[in-house]
Amino acid sequence: MSVLITRTRPPEIRRRWRHLPVLVLVAALGLTATSASARGDSPVERLERLNEAGDHADAFTLGQEQFEAHAGDPDFDLAFGIGALESGEPDHALLAFERVLMHDPEAPLPRLELARAHFAMGSTIAARRHFSRVLERDPPPPSAVVRRIEWFLTAIEEREAGRPAPVRDAVTRWHLGARLGHDSNVGAHTDDDVALFGVLPLQLPDPESDRFFELYGGFAHQRQTSDRRGWFLQGGLEGRGYHSERDFDRYTARLRGGPVLLGDGWRLTLPLELRHTRRDDDVRNTRATAGAEWTLRPGRPLEYTLFGQVSRVQHKPADARDVDGVAAGARVSWRPDPRLRVFGGTLAGEEHARRSRGEHFGRRYAGLQAGAGWAVDEHHRIDLRLDHLVSRHREDDPAFLDRRRDRLNRARLGWAWDPAPDWRLELSVEHADNDSSLDLYSYRRTQVTAGVRREW
Incomplete structure (x- = not known):
């Protein structure tokens, strides 16, 4: 499933997902995609296919192999960050999403994924701050995104109360x-x-x-x-x-x-x-x-x-x-x-x-x-x-x-x-x-x- 949105500054970034949380966010936030034919079999395209298939560990490994050649390309950094985050490497994901936001500070999905990376690393203050920035967008994010963020805020409140809370769903x-x-x-x-x-x-x-x-x-x-x-x-x-x-x-x-x-x-x-x-x-x-x-x-x-x-x-x-x-x-x-x-x-x-x-x-x-x-x-x-x-x-x-x-x-x-x-x-x-x-x-x-x- 691909969903397109116009970006205010280049380059345009593809966000394509198969599992539910990502589909919800991608569809809701409306993100831009360049055509697959224009990309061919580039490292970014291979990363995206691995993420879509749920092979995040393989995506993370491929991203490390291609890191020196492609780091700084927002499309690559986003796909690499997703693979890193979903395979349990939030520190690598955090740096990748920050590089994407350097190109477009207003991009909603990278900021949402950055909040998730902070949460996975136990940084509840930073996670809450970035979740809040997504919620305060004008126009506001779609309902599916609001509900997804509410789930994370619930876990943050558990941690703030001193109770252990999982860093990821189903863990x-x-x-x-x-x-x-x-x-x-x-x-x-x-x-x-x-x-x-x-x-x-x-x-x-x-x-x-x-x-x-x-x-x-x-x-x-x-x-x-x-x-x-x-x-x-x-x-x-x-x-x-x-x-x-x-x-x-x-x-x-x-x-x-x-x-x-x-x-x-x-x-x-x-x-x-x-x-x-x-x-x-x-x-x-x-x-x-x-x-x-x-x-x-x-x-x-x-x-x-x-x-x-x-x-x-x-x-x-x-x-x-x-x-x-x-x-x-x-x-x-x-x-x-x-x-x-x-x-x-x-x-x-x-x-x-x-x-x-x-x-x-x-x-x-x-x-x-x-x-x-x-x-x-x-x-x-x-x-x-x-x-x-x-x-x-x-x-x-x-x-x-x-x-x-x-x-x-x-x-x-x-x-x-x-x-x-x-x-x-x-x-x-x-x-x-x-x-x-x-x-x-x-x-x-x-x-x-x-x-x-x-x-x-």
Whole structure:
């Protein structure tokens, strides 16, 4: 399939593809092609045929052989860059696309491919900047291109949130990491005096601090199956072991995935998640969640997100705490620069006890969230998040003859440094302060962690 478009400056560049993402972009951006007969069996024509056939590794090899003779020819550089990018050589692709843009800075496809090359190399700031330039073209790019870029922005947001994300479609990204930390209140115990039925003093353990070690690993996979839909799957295992408070050692398994629908400037994600946690003292809980998250980008730099979920939580052996829940919320994000994101939002929900003897565990809650993320450069990032949550339980607690009302404030500050490709060092501090009408549930807790993660 060949699609032609008039260029403002020579030479004209052919973009012909067979696989879907490239066909979408080529057809949508409308790129110029000179006739095959005019080219004959030139190195450019051979490169293009190899790319069309999906033989990108062979195209990359041929491009290297012809590099000295043809580098600087935009047609050659584009075809060579495509072969390099699709065969896992984004550094060569990046230089090739930059040479094309030196001839025509306004050419949309080379800039789009340059953004993909930056993304594959982990340079999310540069990738977002070039994706934005394509989206801000006048006239705007066709819908198919907007939806394709939305898919990449989704993966960039995963990385910005500190979660591993595949560098290419249909590729599984694995990770393994370790953390050392200190927990100021391992069991989230209160330091207040507590009286049963309001008159009988309870002898409770004092808050205990302890060091801990974490080991975690997992995978992330995503695939765009058409220009309007795709899916993702993530999973992981994590273990935390304390130095002294061994009863609170815990192990967590998580699996999350679901479809993703893409539109003109919007994205709808429908995740399903299953999480199981077990402590050494045999306390277990399982959470199953089905959710929906709709993100709208009406115009830069603002974006809006609506989200909701239903959940079921099961506790063992204390099954009286089992609840079914529903929650919904909204969030607004502002990106004045590709390196900076500021956000704020609200959420509300309720949980219903599944057993009559646990009615007092049902509750209603509402809260606010705010934060900011700043990429100092491509290798350093600082994130701040603040949460405020107010909850009121549905029934009086039978042990205290009063209804529980909580006010939770939580703050987290994190720093990440990528010293080399596929490596990340992390440092974070998180503080939680819960003020409850029932003193048993009031606590203060601070956790400090430092860790390293390797991806491949």
